[in-house]
Amino acid sequence: MDNVSYQAPDLASAPARSPEEARELSVLIVSESSLEQTNGVSGSVKHILDRFAERGFSAHAISPEPSPDGGEYAGFAVDTVPSWPIQHFNAAVPTKKSVIRLIKKLPRPDIIHVAAPISKLGHAALIAGEKLGVPTVAIYQTDVAQYARRFARESLDKVVDGVMPKHTGWLRKISRAAGDGAEQVVGTRIAKMHNMATLTLAPTNQASQRLESFGVDSGLIRLWGRGVDSRLFNPQRKTSAEVRRLHGQWSRGGTLPVIGYVGRLAPEKQVERLVALNGLPIRLVIVGGGPYEEMLHRLLPNAVFTGMLHGDDLADAYAALDAFVHTGAEETFGQTIQEAMASGLPVVAPAAGGPLDLVNEGRTGLLFDPADDGDLRSCVERLIEDPALRQTMGFNGLEAVKNRTWPALVDQLIDYYRLAAELRTASSV
Numbered sequence: 001m002d003n004v005s006y007q008a009p010d011l012a013s014a015p016a017r018s019p020e021e022a023r024e025l026s027v028l029i030v031s032e033s034s035l036e037q038t039n040g041v042s043g044s045v046k047h048i049l050d051r052f053a054e055r056g057f058s059a060h061a062i063s064p065e066p067s068p069d070g071g072e073y074a075g076f077a078v079d080t081v082p083s084w085p086i087q088h089f090n091a092a093v094p095t096k097k098s099v100i101r102l103i104k105k106l107p108r109p110d111i112i113h114v115a116a117p118i119s120k121l122g123h124a125a126l127i128a129g130e131k132l133g134v135p136t137v138a139i140y141q142t143d144v145a146q147y148a149r150r151f152a153r154e155s156l157d158k159v160v161d162g163v164m165p166k167h168t169g170w171l172r173k174i175s176r177a178a179g180d181g182a183e184q185v186v187g188t189r190i191a192k193m194h195n196m197a198t199l200t201l202a203p204t205n206q207a208s209q210r211l212e213s214f215g216v217d218s219g220l221i222r223l224w225g226r227g228v229d230s231r232l233f234n235p236q237r238k239t240s241a242e243v244r245r246l247h248g249q250w251s252r253g254g255t256l257p258v259i260g261y262v263g264r265l266a267p268e269k270q271v272e273r274l275v276a277l278n279g280l281p282i283r284l285v286i287v288g289g290g291p292y293e294e295m296l297h298r299l300l301p302n303a304v305f306t307g308m309l310h311g312d313d314l315a316d317a318y319a320a321l322d323a324f325v326h327t328g329a330e331e332t333f334g335q336t337i338q339e340a341m342a343s344g345l346p347v348v349a350p351a352a353g354g355p356l357d358l359v360n361e362g363r364t365g366l367l368f369d370p371a372d373d374g375d376l377r378s379c380v381e382r383l384i385e386d387p388a389l390r391q392t393m394g395f396n397g398l399e400a401v402k403n404r405t406w407p408a409l410v411d412q413l414i415d416y417y418r419l420a421a422e423l424r425t426a427s428s429v
Contacts, residue, residue, distance in 0.1 A: 001238055001243075001244075001247045001251070001254075001258075001320065001322060002322060002344070002387060002390050002391040002394055024055070024056050024057050024058065025057050025058070025110045025111060025414065025417060026057070026058040026059070026107065026108075026109045026110045026111075027052065027057060027058070027059045027060075027109055027110065027111045027112075027113055027417070028059070028060050028061075028062070028103065028106065028109040028111070028112045028113065028125075028134075029045055029048065029049070029059060029060070029061045029062070029113045029115065030061075030062045030063075030099075030103075030112065030113070030114045030115065030117075030121060030122060030125035031045045031061060031062070031063040031064075031115040031116070032063075032064070032091075032092060032115060032116040032117065032118055032119055032121060032122050033045070033063065033064065033089070033090075033115070033116065034063050034064045034065060034066055034080070034083065034090045035061070035063050035068050035073050035078060036066045036067070036068055037089065037090060038308065038310070039089070039264065040141055040142075040226070040333065040335050041115050041116045041141050041142065042063075043335065044115065044139070044141070044226060045061065045063075045115055046073060046074070047227060047229075047406040047409075047410065048113075048410050048413065049061065049073055049074040049076055050074050050406070051406065051407055051410035051411070052074070052076070052410075053074045053075055053076070054407070055414075058107075058109075059076045060076060060077050060078075060079070060106055060107075060109070061073065061076060061077070061078040061079070062078070062079045062080070062081065062099070062102065062103070062121070062125070063078060063079075063080055063081075063092075064080060064081055064082070064083035064090045064091065064092040064093075064121065065080045065081070065082060065083045065090060066080065066083075066090070067080040079102060081093075081094035081098070081099060081102075081121055082094055087266060087267070087290075087291050088264075088266065088290055088291050091119060092119045092120065092121035092122075093119070093120070094120060094121055094124070095120065096120045096123060096124040096127065097124075099120070099121055099124035099125065099128070100124050100127060100128045100131070103124075103125065103128040103132075104128065104131075104132070108132060108134065109134060110134070110135075110417070110421065111134065111135055111136070111137060111417045111420060111421065112125055112126075112128065112129045112134050112135070112136045112137070113136075113137050113139070113417075114126060114136060114137070114138045114139065114193075114197065115139045115141065116139060116140070116141040116142050117138050117193040117194070117197075118142070118144050118186075118189065118190065118193070122138075122193060123193055123196075126138070126193060126196040126197060127196075129196075129197075129198070130196065133424075133428070134424075135198040135199070135417075135420040135421045135423065135424035136196070136197045136198050136199075136420070137197065137198065137199050137200075137201060137413075137416060137417060137420050138193065138194050138196075138197035138199070138200045138201070139200075139201050139224070140190075140194065140200060140201065140202045140203070140207055140211055140332065141203065141332055141333070142332060143207075143210065143330050143331075143332050143353070144186050144190065145182075145183045145184075145186040145187040145190060145214065146183065146268075146330040147267075147268050147330065148182040148183055148185070148186040149179040149180065149182055149183035150179065150267065150268070150330075151182070151267070152178045152179045152181070152182035152183075154267070187213070187214040187215075188214065188215065190211070190214050190216070191211070191214040191215035191216050194211060194214075194216045194220065195215070195216055195217055195220065197220065198220075198420040198423055198424050198427075199220060199222060199416060199419065199420040199423065200216060200220050200221050200222070201221075201222055201223070201224035201413070201416060202221055202222070202223060202224070202332075203223070203224065203225050203226060203332055203333040203354065203357075204223070204225070204332065204333060204353075204354050204356070204357035204358070205223070205356075205357055206332075206352075206353050206354060206356050206357060207332040207333070207353070207354065208221050208223060210332070222416060222419075224409070224412065224413060224416060225333070225404065225409060226333055226335055226338065226404075226409060227404055227405050227406030227407070227408065227409035227410065228335075228338040228339055228341075228342045228401055228404050228405070228406070229339075229342075229405075229406060230342050230401070230402060230404075230405060232311070232312070232315045233315050233318055233339045233342040233343045234315075234319075234342060234343065234344070234398075235319065235343060235344030235394070235398065237315055237316060237318075237319035237343070238319050238320075238344070240316070240319075242316050243316050243319045243320045246316060246317065246320035247320040250283045250285055250304055250320060251283055251322075252283065256281060256282055256283045257281075257282050257283070257322045257323065257383075257384040258282070258283045258285055258320060258321050258322045258323075259277065259282045259283070259284055259285070259321065259322065259323050259324075259325055259380060259383075259384070260284070260285040260286070260287060260317070260318070260321040260323075260324055260325065261274060261284075261285070261286050261287065261288070261324075261325050261326070261327065262287040262288060262314070262317070262318065262324070262336045262339070262340070263287075263288050263326075263328070263336050264288055264289070264290040265286070265288050265289055265290035265291070265292040265293045265296055266290040266291055266292055267291075267292065268328060268330050269290075269292075269327060269328040270327045270328050270329065270330075271286070271292060271296055271327050271328075272292070272295070272296065272299055273327045273373055273376060274286075274299075274300060274303075274325065274327060275299050275300065275373075276373035276374065276376050276377045277325075277376075277377060277380055278300075278302075280377070280380065280381065280384065281384065282380070282384055283304065284300060284302070284303040284304070285303065285304045285306065285317070285320075285321065286300065286303050286304065286305045286306070287306045287307075287308075287309055287314065287317050288306075288307075288308055288309075289307055289308040293305070315343070318339060318340060318343040318345065319343055319344075321340075321343075321345055322345075322383075322384075322390060323345055323346050323347075323348065323380070323383045323384070323390055324336075324337070324340035324343075324345045324346070324347050324348070325347075325348045325349075325376075325380060326340075326347065326348070326349040326350070326355060327350070327376075328350070328353075329350040329352040329353060329370035330352075330353060331353045331354040331355065332353060332354055333354040333358070334349065334353070334354040334355050334358050337349060337354070337355060337358045337359065338358065338401050338404065340397070341358075341364060341365075341397030341398060341400060341401045342397075342398065342401050342402075344394040344395065344397070344398050345394050345397065346364070346365050346366075346383055346389070346390045346393035346394050346397065347359050347364060347365030347366075347393075347397060348365060348366050348367075348368065348376065348379045348380055348383065349365060349366075349367060349368070350367065350368055350369075350370035350376075351367035351368065351369060351370060352370040355367065360396070360400065363393065363396050364393055364396045364397040364400055365393055365397065366379040366382065366383065367379075
């Protein structure tokens with residue numbers, strides 16, 4: 001376990017705000033993810049509401065079922081709409097009319113914030129914004145088009161796999177075409193929704209380019225990243241008795257480097273790629289849960305599976321690692337990469353999507369060819385053979401994210417709200 005020095009961020013040093021910047025806003029947040037689920041969309045919404053509470057804003061949220069305890073979060077009311085489980089995710093399935101009717105019954109907000117619009121829920125929120133004359137800010141967080149492409153191809157490939165090899169060539173072409181077609185259909189839907197918004201916020205340059213490729217007006221897109229809770233995720237935890245116990249247990253008394261993955265165990269995360277690490281002198285730790293968990297237990301029989309962890313337990317797990325590996329090549333951002341860097345860990349990630357913006361190759365981590373599992377293995381080998389490199393990259397990663405606190409990122413989001421209001425006013429003149 002490599003030690004990295006840590007200094008808590010000074011949250012009191014932010015410059016004073018003008019009266020207009022400090023003015024309280026009323027915000028309606030419409031989230032495509034239930035606040036009771038663990039993922040990047042719901043996590044961001046919760047941090048936003050936490051900051052609103054600190055700044056005295058008025059807010060209301062609408063999300064898919066299930067409802068949080070007491071029907072509220074951080075003191076703000078949360079209304080829920082019907083949902084349907086799809087691969088452990090509660091997808092919203094309301095009618096657009098019911099959502100618009102609900103929004104019109106609420107006090108008129110200054111801003112409608114739409115988190116990851118894709119279903120009728122997000123679409124209805126954007127329509128309501130137009131009807132009410134309220135500026136809307138859409139947050140792009142999930143590359144659903146990429147998911148649709150892979151799902152369509154994999155579904156047909158399963159059928160093709162049962163056919164005699166000499167007959168599979170033309171069927172494979174159909175599979176590829178189905179995947180490309182599904183991606184185009186969903187990409188068109190994403191563009192339709194984001195072009196309705198007053199402003200769209202993308203987490204990385206790669207995500208912004210992806211939106212433009214779908215047909216989203218580049219003039220509507222701004223960059224807005226994600227914060228990281230550096231008071232929860234930090235290297236100082238490495239000195240605690242619990243983290244030392246975990247590391248000692250996982251590393252067999254310090255004899256093996258501990259390499260970890262944190263996230264959903266689902267198709268889009270491509271966690272099965274960690275099979276490429278089999279045979280390396282490491283202890284692999286998998287933190288998370290999801291529909292692929294049973295399969296991964298079979299593929300990685302020597303790995304430690306902790307299940308889903310939250311709060312201090314999750315932060316302790318990060319701190320007990322020696323390096324972090326991210327496998328998914330379809331990420332618009334990669335929040336767990338930031339949490340790992342805040343914990344003082346070097347990162348290995350694919351050179352695709354969000355990681356390209358988050359990982360400074362050779363300085364805070366190593367990027368592998370997303371089409372080459374052998375390159376993934378080589379990157380991990382390089383880190384386990386060089387403790388000094390791990391420590392240097394861990395320190396550099398911590399420096400890179402130390403100012404990306406959630407309060408600072410939400411304050412930036414609020415500035416974008418004010419920009420959206422100005423754009424809405426200008427367009428109506």
